[in-house]
Amino acid sequence: MIDGGRGPVRWMVTGAGGALGTDLVARLTAPGDEGAPPGDSLVAVTRAELDVTDAAAVRAAVHGWVGETAGAGRPVLVNAAAYTAVDRAETDPEAGAAAWAANAEAPGLLAAACAEVGATMVHVSTDYVLGPLPGGARRPLEPDDPVAPAGVYARSKLAGEQAVRAALPDAHHVVRTAWVYGATGANFVRTMARLARERDTVDVVDDQHGSPTWSADLAAGLVALARSSAPAGTRHAAGGGATTWCGLARAVFEELGADPARVRPCDTASFPRPAPRPAWSVLSDVSWRAAGLEPLPPWREALGTAVAHHPELLLG
Numbered sequence: 454m455i456d457g458g459r460g461p462v463r464w465m466v467t468g469a470g471g472a473l474g475t476d477l478v479a480r481l482t483a484p485g486d487e488g489a490p491p492g493d494s495l496v497a498v499t500r501a502e503l504d505v506t507d508a509a510a511v512r513a514a515v516h517g518w519v520g521e522t523a524g525a526g527r528p529v530l531v532n533a534a535a536y537t538a539v540d541r542a543e544t545d546p547e548a549g550a551a552a553w554a555a556n557a558e559a560p561g562l563l564a565a566a567c568a569e570v571g572a573t574m575v576h577v578s579t580d581y582v583l584g585p586l587p588g589g590a591r592r593p594l595e596p597d598d599p600v601a602p603a604g605v606y607a608r609s610k611l612a613g614e615q616a617v618r619a620a621l622p623d624a625h626h627v628v629r630t631a632w633v634y635g636a637t638g639a640n641f642v643r644t645m646a647r648l649a650r651e652r653d654t655v656d657v658v659d660d661q662h663g664s665p666t667w668s669a670d671l672a673a674g675l676v677a678l679a680r681s682s683a684p685a686g687t688r689h690a691a692g693g694g695a696t697t698w699c700g701l702a703r704a705v706f707e708e709l710g711a712d713p714a715r716v717r718p719c720d721t722a723s724f725p726r727p728a729p730r731p732a733w734s735v736l737s738d739v740s741w742r743a744a745g746l747e748p749l750p751p752w753r754e755a756l757g758t759a760v761a762h763h764p765e766l767l768l769g
């Protein structure tokens with residue numbers, strides 16, 4: 454069991470400059486009840502500050518973090534660093550190698566360092582590791598459903614999960630999420646907002662189903678998980694409910710006050726991409742609820758909250 458929910462936490466966030474990393478830092482430094490209670494501390498490192506593929510640097514950073522904050526609460530490292538350019542990883546061997554280093558090997562380096570200093574690790578993974586359900590069934594996916602990663606990114610993320618579990622059998626939280634968009638960086642929501650301005654109609658894939666996830670909600674969920682007394686394990690956390698990319702695009706148009714009928718459904722075959730996408734990525738919240746955690750808000754409501762707090766998302 455992870456000793457959670459009792460006393461202060463000393464946090465470390467890797468990949469702090471990414472979409473999720475930015476929201477984790479915002480969450481942990483927010484004023485009042487939303488943020489970390491007094492007594493918590495935070496070390497947040499961007500890629501420029503810590504390349505998680507550098508074994509010696511990882512070890513030094515993790516030892517330095519725990520050593521410098523000795524006695525100041527349970528150490529929890531949240532790894533938000535990842536190589537996320539899934540199509541480039543598929544087509545460019547150098548990018549594929551970078552994806553393997555960041556997604557498969559680096560989590561193992563971080564987990565080994567956490568094991569040395571007695572830290573818990575929260576590691577973020579993806580729906581891409583999951584395969585189709587037997588018999589073509591369609592129901593929300595559970596953590597113990599079959600894995601069948603298709604593509605370089607997916608395989609690298611599965612290997613990363615496995616490395617974290619192996620190095621920290623009793624002190625890991627692997628959390629698979631899906632369809633993440635944040636206030637920082639490029640994402641589908643921004644792209645649709647831009648296309649709404651540039652084009653009369655937009656064709657968007659309507660045969661891939663998933664759970665859009667506002668990264669601030671995910672960040673809040675990961676912090677709650679790390680604070681809880683949930684046992685080590687693999688869980689799913691994504692926005693509530695499900696839609697298709699076309700459904701999400703139409704919702705973006707609605708938020709813009711544009712006609713959602715300008716988004717026209719198409720199928721995956723008419724919009725080929727180098728990295729295969731899962732057709733069914735709807736993640737169940739049963740494992741999350743079983744840990745006593747509040748499910749993430751429904752995806753449509755979350756999109757409204759996201760654009761209310763970050764209207765710049767709609768600027769494209």
Ligand SMILES: NC(=O)c1ccc[n+]([C@@H]2O[C@H](COP(=O)([O-])OP(=O)(O)OC[C@H]3O[C@@H](n4cnc5c(N)ncnc54)[C@H](OP(=O)(O)O)[C@@H]3O)[C@@H](O)[C@H]2O)c1
Binds near residue numbers: 470505533537579
């Ligand atoms: N976005 C999604 O739809 C989605 C879906 C499911 C799961 N996830 C997972 O969610 C997590 C967070 O993703 P995100 O959406 O926040 O992605 P993101 O915005 O691309 O952030 C990833 C961050 O990791 C950094 N990074 C890459 N290689 C690194 C290295 N070697 N050392 C240190 N930092 C490195 C990146 O820096 P640079 O930008 O400088 O490269 C970036 O700041 C990842 O584990 C991802 O696999 C994402």
